[in-house]
Amino acid sequence: MKLRIVHQTVYRYDRPVRNLVQSLRLTPSVCEGQRTHDWGIDVTGGIRGPGFRDGAGDWIEGWTVRGPTEEVAVTVTGRVETRDTAGVLRGHRELIHPLAYLRDTGATRADAALKDLAASVADAADSLDLAHRLSAAVSEAIAYVPGQTGFHTTAAEALAQGSGVCQDHAHALIAVARRRDLPARYVSGYLRATTEETAHEAAHAWAEIHVDRLGWIGFDPANRCCPDERYVRLGSGLDASDAAPIRGIAAGQGAETLDVAVNVEEVERFQSQSQGQTQS
Structure with missing residues (x-):
């Protein structure tokens, strides 16, 4: 599948901020x-800094905006060709040992209900x-119901509510997998x-579980499937905060609002060859 992606995140501040670092x-x-x-x-008004590939194999680059400014837009445009690998992550170079991902975070810590859910799943022939x-x-x-949870909702809270979005499904699956x-x-x-x-949002999230002999495999409980050619992978972490596509800090006391627009469309063919390959 050939996909064209346009992703814009606009930050607005009620007072000018300076020295924004992302x-x-x-x-x-x-x-x-x-x-x-x-x-x-x-990045509007931004200065691109150095980039590096971290231990999880993700490409991270720094940007700065000197300001003062009341609005910053981060815009991503690109084209990716995908194929179905049945959710198996192959050819991805990383240094972090899988056992590091048994560590809980606040968002994925299992309460009694999550522990019961993990225990309720019968033993299987293999991982x-x-x-x-x-x-x-x-x-x-957990039913997929947009708008009923927020970025700081935990897996335990989503399970208690019985509804959530892709972030909540991913956090809950991570929690029960680690319990097992x-x-x-x-x-x-x-x-x-x-x-x-x-059931989806174009800016999407799912979980990967490490299984014997195969390595990392993606699971998307929100859509009851493993990632296929419709999915484009950006990066990973212990939870949503750790894997956030954008993280930043700014000097100033202005209140921040955020608007995000994402469009993922299938195109029949690419009209030109690669001009900006991903860093290796």
């Missing part, structure tokens, strides 16, 4: 199943089967919806 994890992963044909990142069963259990326990001694992590990216029944 860390951007907004470049598609280098792995089998997706090939970046061109990719551009622009892959268990991972599928855990993902299905989360899909049943399966390393699990949060993944940020994009999703192209191909049917009206697909």
